[in-house]
Amino acid sequence: MSRIYATYFLETSQSLEHAASVIAGEQSCGTFITTPGETPELKERFGAKIERLEPIDKTTTPSLPGGKPGSTYYQATMTLSWPLENVGVNLPTLIATLLGNLFELSDHTGLKLLDITLPEEFSGRYPGPAFGISGTRTLTGVFQRPIIGTIIKPSVGLTPSATAELVQQLCDAGIDFIKDDELMADAPHSPLAERVERVMAVINSHAQKTGKKVMYAVNATDELDAMKRHHDVIVAHEGTCLMASLHSMGFAGLSALRKFSQLPIHGHRNGWGLYNRHPALGVSYVAWQKLWRLAGADHLHVNGLRNKFFESDASVASSLRAVLTPLFPDAPLAAMPVIASGQWAGQVPDTVNVAQSGDFMFVAGGGIIAHPGGPGAGVRSVIEAWEAAHQRISLPEYAKNHTALRQALETFGPTLVQ
Amino acid sequence: MSRIYATYFLETSQSLEHAASVIAGEQSCGTFITTPGETPELKERFGAKIERLEPIDKTTTPSLPGGKPGSTYYQATMTLSWPLENVGVNLPTLIATLLGNLFELSDHTGLKLLDITLPEEFSGRYPGPAFGISGTRTLTGVFQRPIIGTIIKPSVGLTPSATAELVQQLCDAGIDFIKDDELMADAPHSPLAERVERVMAVINSHAQKTGKKVMYAVNATDELDAMKRHHDVIVAHEGTCLMASLHSMGFAGLSALRKFSQLPIHGHRNGWGLYNRHPALGVSYVAWQKLWRLAGADHLHVNGLRNKFFESDASVASSLRAVLTPLFPDAPLAAMPVIASGQWAGQVPDTVNVAQSGDFMFVAGGGIIAHPGGPGAGVRSVIEAWEAAHQRISLPEYAKNHTALRQALETFGPTLVQ
Numbered sequence: 001m002s003r004i005y006a007t008y009f010l011e012t013s014q015s016l017e018h019a020a021s022v023i024a025g026e027q028s029c030g031t032f033i034t035t036p037g038e039t040p041e042l043k044e045r046f047g048a049k050i051e052r053l054e055p056i057d058k059t060t061t062p063s064l065p066g067g068k069p070g071s072t073y074y075q076a077t078m079t080l081s082w083p084l085e086n087v088g089v090n091l092p093t094l095i096a097t098l099l100g101n102l103f104e105l106s107d108h109t110g111l112k113l114l115d116i117t118l119p120e121e122f123s124g125r126y127p128g129p130a131f132g133i134s135g136t137r138t139l140t141g142v143f144q145r146p147i148i149g150t151i152i153k154p155s156v157g158l159t160p161s162a163t164a165e166l167v168q169q170l171c172d173a174g175i176d177f178i179k180d181d182e183l184m185a186d187a188p189h190s191p192l193a194e195r196v197e198r199v200m201a202v203i204n205s206h207a208q209k210t211g212k213k214v215m216y217a218v219n220a221t222d223e224l225d226a227m228k229r230h231h232d233v234i235v236a237h238e239g240t241c242l243m244a245s246l247h248s249m250g251f252a253g254l255s256a257l258r259k260f261s262q263l264p265i266h267g268h269r270n271g272w273g274l275y276n277r278h279p280a281l282g283v284s285y286v287a288w289q290k291l292w293r294l295a296g297a298d299h300l301h302v303n304g305l306r307n308k309f310f311e312s313d314a315s316v317a318s319s320l321r322a323v324l325t326p327l328f329p330d331a332p333l334a335a336m337p338v339i340a341s342g343q344w345a346g347q348v349p350d351t352v353n354v355a356q357s358g359d360f361m362f363v364a365g366g367g368i369i370a371h372p373g374g375p376g377a378g379v380r381s382v383i384e385a386w387e388a389a390h391q392r393i394s395l396p397e398y399a400k401n402h403t404a405l406r407q408a409l410e411t412f413g414p415t416l417v418q
Numbered sequence: 419m420s421r422i423y424a425t426y427f428l429e430t431s432q433s434l435e436h437a438a439s440v441i442a443g444e445q446s447c448g449t450f451i452t453t454p455g456e457t458p459e460l461k462e463r464f465g466a467k468i469e470r471l472e473p474i475d476k477t478t479t480p481s482l483p484g485g486k487p488g489s490t491y492y493q494a495t496m497t498l499s500w501p502l503e504n505v506g507v508n509l510p511t512l513i514a515t516l517l518g519n520l521f522e523l524s525d526h527t528g529l530k531l532l533d534i535t536l537p538e539e540f541s542g543r544y545p546g547p548a549f550g551i552s553g554t555r556t557l558t559g560v561f562q563r564p565i566i567g568t569i570i571k572p573s574v575g576l577t578p579s580a581t582a583e584l585v586q587q588l589c590d591a592g593i594d595f596i597k598d599d600e601l602m603a604d605a606p607h608s609p610l611a612e613r614v615e616r617v618m619a620v621i622n623s624h625a626q627k628t629g630k631k632v633m634y635a636v637n638a639t640d641e642l643d644a645m646k647r648h649h650d651v652i653v654a655h656e657g658t659c660l661m662a663s664l665h666s667m668g669f670a671g672l673s674a675l676r677k678f679s680q681l682p683i684h685g686h687r688n689g690w691g692l693y694n695r696h697p698a699l700g701v702s703y704v705a706w707q708k709l710w711r712l713a714g715a716d717h718l719h720v721n722g723l724r725n726k727f728f729e730s731d732a733s734v735a736s737s738l739r740a741v742l743t744p745l746f747p748d749a750p751l752a753a754m755p756v757i758a759s760g761q762w763a764g765q766v767p768d769t770v771n772v773a774q775s776g777d778f779m780f781v782a783g784g785g786i787i788a789h790p791g792g793p794g795a796g797v798r799s800v801i802e803a804w805e806a807a808h809q810r811i812s813l814p815e816y817a818k819n820h821t822a823l824r825q826a827l828e829t830f831g832p833t834l835v836q
Contacts, residue, residue, distance in 0.1 A: 027601065029572040037580065038572045046575035046607075064695050066728030086574050088605045092639045092666035096600045096688050099665070103691025104727035154447040154456045156504050157464035166455065182514045183445065187506045189464075221510045224642070224674040247517070248510035250668005256642040270514050273521025277482050278696055309522035310484030 002084040002119035005051065006098050006287075010078045011063050011110030011280055013070025016053050020078050022107040024048035027097055028082060046086055052079040063280035067109035077114065089125045091294055092252050094118075099283060110280030113287045120328050122294060126255075128333030129298040131264035133359050136298060136336050139240045139264065140215045142176050145386050146348075147215075148379055149177030149363040151340070156184045163190065164198035171206040171214050173375035175368070177361060180219035182245050182270045186230065192220065193233045200237035217243040217266035217299075224256055235262055244297075247271035251295050258296025266338070267297030277310065285319040293323075293333045299361060301338045305350050308342035317354040324355060336361055343367050344378075345408040348385035349395060358386065372407050380404035420502040420537035423469065424516050424705075428496045429481050429528030429698055431488025434471050438496050440525040442466035445515055446500060464504055470497040481698035485527030495532065507543045509712055510670050512536075517701060528698030531705045538746050540712060544673075546751030547716040549682035551777050554716060554754050557658045557682065558633045560594050563804045564766075565633075566797055567595030567781040569758070574602045581608065582616035589624040589632050591786070591793035595779060598637035600663050600688045604648065610638065611651045618655035635661040635684035635717075642674055653680055662715075665689035669713050676714025684756070685715030695728065703737040711741075711751045717779060719756045723768050726760035735772040742773060754779055761785050762796075763826040766803035767813060776804065790825050798822035 012019035028048040029038055056075045063073070087093040103111055129135075137143050150170060152163055170178055186192040196218055207213040220230035220242045227244075234242055243266040244257060257265060275282040289300050302319040303311050320339070326332035337360045339351055344367025352358060362382060371378030384405035388398035399406040430437035446466040447456055474493045481491070505511040521529055547553075555561050568588060570581055588596055604610040614636055625631040638648035638660045645662075652660055661684040662675060675683060693700040707718050720737040721729050738757070744750035755778045757769055762785025770776060780800060789796030802823035806816035817824040 029574055037576060037584065042572060042575040046572075065697060066695060085606045086601065088603075090603060090605075090640055090644075092641065092663060093601070093603045093605075093637075095666040096639065096663045096686075099692060100600060100663070100688035101691070101727070103689065103695055104721075104729065105691075106726075106728040154460060154464075156447055157460040158455060162455065182518060183504065183511070185506075185508060185511045187508075187511075188503045219511075221514065222508055222670070223510065224670050225677065226508075227670070245510060245514045245518070248513040248669055250671040251666055252640070252642050252645070252671030253668040253674065256671065256674065259643065268514075270518030271521065273519070273523075274517060274700055275692065277484060277521055277699055279483065281695055281699070282692055303522075308524075309519070310524040311522065 002121055003081045004084060004087070004094065004097070004119065005079060005081045005117040006113060007077055007079045007115045009075070009110060009112040009114055009280060010108055011059075011073050011075045012108045013062070013068050013073050014107060016055065016074050016076045016078070019107045020050045020053055020080070022105060023078075023102050023111070024050055024080055026105060027080070027100065027102055028086060046083065049081045050078065051081050052077070062109035064109050067106050073109055075110070084119050084121060089121050091126065091255065091291065095251055095291070103281070112280055113283045115284065116287045116290055118290070120330065123328045123331035123333065126294040126296070128293050128327065128331070129265075129296060129335050130258065130261070131298045132334040133336045136215070136264055139213070140176050141212060144358070145383065146358045147176045147361045148382050149179060149361050150175055150368045151363060151365045152178065152180050153365055153369065155181035156187070158190060160190055160195040160198045163195055164202050167199045167216070168202045169375055171202060173368070174379045175214060175375070177215045177217070177363070179217040179243055179266060179363065182219060182221070182243075182268045185219040185221045186226065192218065192230050196233050196237050196239060200239050204238055213240065215241045217241040219243045221245040221248050224253060227257060228260060231261060231263065239263065241266055243268055245270055246292055246297065251291065254292065254295040254297065264298035265296060266299040267292055267301065269301040273309070285315070286322040289319065289323050289335070290327060293327055293335050297335055299336045299338050301340055304339040304341045304343045305347045305354070306342065320351070320354050320360065324357075324359060338363060344412045345381040345385035345405055346395065346412060348382060349389035352386065352389040358390070367408070367412060371404070372411050373404055377404040377407060381408035420539055421499045422502060422505070422512065422515070422537065423497060423499045423535040424531060425495055425497045425533045427493070427528060427530040427532055427698060428526055429491050429493045430526045431480070431486050431491050432525060434473065434492050434494045434496070437525045438468045438471055438498070440523060441520050441529075442468055442498055444523060445498070445518065445520055446504060464501065467499045468496065469499050470495070480527035482527050482696075485524050491527055493528070502537050502539060507539045509544065509673065509709065513669060513709070521699070530697070530699055531701045533702065534705045534708055536708070538748065541746045541749035541751065544712040544714070546711050546745065546749070547683075547714060547753050548676065548679070549716045550752040551754045554633070554682055557631070558594050559630060562776070563801065563808075564776045565594045565779045566800050567597060567779050568593055568786045569781060569783045570596065570598050571783055571787065573599035574605070576608060578608055578613040578616045581613055582620050585617045585634070586620045587793055589620060592797045593632060593786070593793070595633045595635070595781070597635040597661055597684060597781065600637060600639070600661075600686045603637040603639045604644065610636065610648050614651050614655050614657060618657050622656055631658065633659045635659040637661045639663040639666050642671060645675060646678060649679060649681065657681065659684055661686055663688055664710055664715065669709065672710065672713040672715065682716035683714060684717040685710055685719065687719040691727070703733070704740040707737065707741050707753070708745060711745055711753050715753055717754045717756050719758060722757040722759045722761045723765045723772070724760065738769070738772050738778065742775075742777060756781060762830045763799040763803035763823055764813065764831060766800060767807035770804065770807040776808070785826070785830060789822070790829050791822055795822040795825060799826035
């Protein structure tokens, strides 16, 4: 019998067993008074099971308010399991089971979903990313190193023609990948259809001249019917990628997009902090990215080492490794991790070290555009950093006879690397 | 020029002005190095504005980890505004603006979206609930009092025929509304099509005999193409409601459902705790419910007074009032608030007092099914509590010559009401 497993961080003033039982009951069969139909047989068959309850620590102050008070708060990792027949192979209902009412229970003072293991039946209904790592490499023509990207900046305000001019500079600079900002999709000052037309004209002409087709992730986040129109515009102009803000779409929304999209879906994780800023509340990225891969995201943002946000390098490393880990033994559902936020050549070696490969997109904004030698030197500096990492040569050493890297170290090194 | 306004709780170790500027910059035009296209004119036109920054309090311990440390943490309410042209009339992009990367910034140690005010342009593209309060009253035939509902329990495990038997008892009891549990939609042990067929046969036959059509909110949460099939099954069997777990659907998902649904959408908020368990992180229900009403939810769960979860009565009251408050002066987009969780007759008067009307669904599980006089007396006890509240008579007084209410007070009163 196939089962769904989920591991949580749990904190409670009560016994760990009691709190775990309440959570398991709430998320399978249970109400505040036992109802007539709730037989022992039914509870045995459909009840969630506590598979493991491993104490970690104790504390005297609760991590979250709203829980039953006590003098000691016990912390543990808890693994629950549900029979697949409770929910069926149904991602939206799975979400209600893994991440539903349980966060509201007063029987805990901390609850965070850390990881999930799904039965292979899910890979039947959910084929996952249509392009993933290999499809993205084929479309960009970049096979031997990380895909180097940048972001259209300023985030908001450029006209379609100003965007196209910027894209021309970036194409000339040798970039592999360009993305829109998440704050701007089909805005009045830059209607998507016009922006795509202008930008793709530049990209297609560059491809004709050089043989290199730059991938442009058009922010097409919108209502689904509008996204279908945006998608068709991108396809008509021979675009090769579409960006979607995951939390704006939702799981059902992203799955629906996956069904009609002929383009890789660049999954932007803005809003992630809402789920992860607190260590004792929410959903770890390790669990979260599995659900988005099931829904069909081809590229998944994982932040970057030494980023401009609050997230620690250990957390980023764990996210990066998670996206590269197969989801099922016979169906990896591999997605392409996207490194972004405060990135420049300096973080490349450590990133390669974590990924144990060059299978990631490395998206740098200022680190490329504000390079003192211009965007071309910005791109070169990242490639040189990759070459150094690949050959296990330190950046300062490699920079001795690589100008772009040396300039990057001189410009961004002192201020950005501690 | 139309603008979008959002008010946040903010906590920071830095100056409030600095933190607010960083957030405003991150969510409009900004990167860690000023890029060439970022002109003063562009910043002036597209930059988010700090409209108001009102200090509340100071503390010596940060509410959230990951922020820049300091000796004092300043708390404030902050109102930002954006020109509508930054995002256009686009709910999914609005989400990325209001609730995107800002939660990850290390320049704060607490950030929660408290409320939003949207320009009326939104009501043009987003017509909101198709049924709302009046449509739901018409479909149920209940006009003068709250709509009284209950939940199919046990949550998981009943066969379609066992569900239909239970529904028969509930119809006989005089119930107005019945909902599936959020944990079970189209599961192998209770396929939706078979469950709908069996249950609607009971409901339709009851309607033919009595003239009373019970509303059954079928949990149809699923992928969108499957939801369309589920929807059509419900319509074919003359069902009058469809339930969807909001967070499983996402905004784009719910909007798409709204476009094809001929049925009221019963919006279940499971997962709400994830966004609200921490007072200094997430999204208040007051802001959240506005977005779901725009997306088209007809019914919105608001928890209940003296509920079984962690939420305070003050918070529930604020949520209930929020759902009843018009969204735009010329377009109220009214949704029906749904009271649920640990409810029985006892909470009715206080709920009426908060709502200042009977415009809500009152969903009681054990409070109806486990009533000592049976489910019929359970329903009667809630109606009697409404009559008492409406006539401003205390429950114990009214119970003197109303048996069902008296039994409810005797049974649930001592354990459930403090």
